[in-house]
Amino acid sequence: MRAVRTRSGSLTSLREGNRKRVIDALRARGVASRADLARITGLSRSTISTIVGDLVEAGLAGERDGQASDSDGEVHAGRPPVMVSLNSSAGVALGVDFGHRHLRVAVSDLSHSVLAETWRELDVDHSASHGLDAAADFVAQVLEEAGADRGRVIGVGMGLPAPIDRSSGMVQDASILPGWVGVDAAAEASRRLGMPVEVENDANLGALAELVWGAGKGRSEVAYIKVSTGIGAGLLSGGRLQGGAGGTAGEIGHTLVAEGGPVCRCGNRGCLETLASTRAIAGHMSASRGEEISTRRLLELCAAGDAAAQRLIGDAGRAIGIAVANLCNLLNPECVIVGGDLSAAGDVLLEPLRTVVRRNAIPSAVESLEIVPGVLGERAELLGALALVMHESDRFYASRLESEAG
Ligand SMILES: [Zn+2]
The missing domain is CATH 3.30.420.40 (ATPase, nucleotide binding domain)
Structure with a gap:
């Protein structure tokens, strides 16, 4: 976390630090009740009220009556809480x-x-x-x-x-x-x-998009697997992206799932991508049908019940499941979200993936795990x-x- 710049002594810097925490919480949440803000920042309700009042007065934030479902803080028996958000003038x-x-x-x-x-x-x-x-x-x-x-x-x-x-x-x-x-x-x-x-x-x-707008909303320990021409993972812990030492954490597409398997574009053999990317699957499909099969056509064939398309996508789900089982043993996410082009195959991909994860991960790493499709599609x-x-x-x-x- 960045140091708070001081203007005139510790009281000012404390106030600025508190205001930054409230602004950061509003930026991250979009819309929040005062109770949510108190819970997220750890500040008292009266401090929150003062800061929100200042932001509203400065024209940077607005308040509106909320729905009971807006707030994920305490349960409100009576009137729904007033919701605070930053204005576009902010x-x-x-x-x-x-x-x-x-x-x-x-x-x-x-x-x-x-x-x-x-x-x-x-x-x-x-x-x-x-x-x-x-x-x-x-x-x-x-x-x-x-x-x-x-x-x-x-x-x-x-x-x-x-x-x-x-x-x-x-x-x-x-x-x-x-x-x-x-x-x-x-x-x-x-x-x-x-x-x-x-x-x-x-x-x-x-991963961030599904956390803020999609299937990961309200969660903090999330692994997002993108399955398209390549395969990559976005890892969130405590609601924050985990980049690793140099920003390359999450290259799950280049984990080994088939010793001695096909040569990968990274130079290794048997990487997950060589078995389960849309490029790999469409390649097999093209070879078996003697015509060029695009990812879109592959998904159409799968939806129409084509046995070869469904078999290949199911096999991809099993291969991804091996890598995801290993990932769950290491990171214990609460939710694995599968996005990218191939996620449009739905349960043809996800059911074999879930089965292999349950079979291969240690039970405590996956007992409360949910494996769900991403919901944001090509806008993710x-x-x-x-x-x-x-x-x-x-x-x-x-x-x-x-x-x-x-
Ligand atoms: Zn590779």
């Missing part, structure tokens, strides 16, 4: 998602409402420079659509479908995103946009890029917000 967040074939950009306010959003196709072999030019155009477009001034942007979350070294900001693997290798993506994007930018890989953003990474700005607040020091509130 700032907006930008999300930029580069996929293998698309670019998506969105702007949201700090109560987690998406204000404007747009997308276009973008070839996987695009250069970083071409991609960032397109992103800058889209940023201008969504801000105008939302009626938001550039000066109100508190940060930009940016997703790339590749492992990213946290200290250098560089894309680490030339085989995955060749146009971005050697580019300090966050620094370059920040220079072009004139805004603070943080970069994360797609699986980590999917974009929403995760927005969530990065709101949730990982120490990576975006909201100086404007805090100075105005002071």
Whole structure:
């Protein structure tokens, strides 16, 4: 956690520190009752009331009557609690998602409402420079659509479908995103946009998105598995992303599941990706049918009951189950969320996956585990890029917000 800047002695710094805790809690939650804020921050109800009063008076926060279901704090027998959220005058967040074939950009306010959003196709072999030019155009477009001034942007979350070294900001693997290798993506994007930018890989953003908006809502120990052309995991503990020493934690696609198996793009043999990625499955399907089968066609065949498609996807579920069982033994998550393109196969994928996890993990690691599909589909990474700005607040020091509130 960052040190709180002092202005005039310890009382001021204590007050500023408390205000930052309330603002951070509101950014992370979007909407919260005063009781929720007291529980999350550990501050007294009267301190919360003073800080919320100051924020409302400064025009940075608003209050409205809530529903009983809005609050996850204590049970309210009587009137539903008043809910507090930051106003869009307190700032907006930008999300930029580069996929293998698309670019998506969105702007949201700090109560987690998406204000404007747009997308276009973008070839996987695009250069970083071409991609960032397109992103800058889209940023201008969504801000105008939302009626938001550039000066109100508190940060930009940016997703790339590749492992990213946290200290250098560089894309680490030339085989995955060749146009971005050697580019300090966050620094370059920040220079072009004139805004603070943080970069994360797609699986980590999917995990954050499902935590804030989707299947992981209200949970804190979550593993998100993205199964698409590659396979990656986003790991959340205490509601925070776990990046590891260099930001590459979660490369579950390159864990060994078949000794001596097919050669992987990483150079090893028998990695999970070589058996269970959509690229691997569609490859087998194409070979057996003597025609090119896309991921979309594979999923259509599966839904129509094609035996080979269902068998291959079931086998993928079993292979992923081995890796997930190992992950559960190590990390003991409360919830495993399966997202990415292949999650559209539903129980054809998930049932064999669940069976193998129950068979292979130690019982205490999985007795209360839920394995569920992601609910955000192709918008997961974009929403995760927005969530990065709101949730990982120490990576975006909201100086404007805090100075105005002071
Ligand atoms: Zn590999």
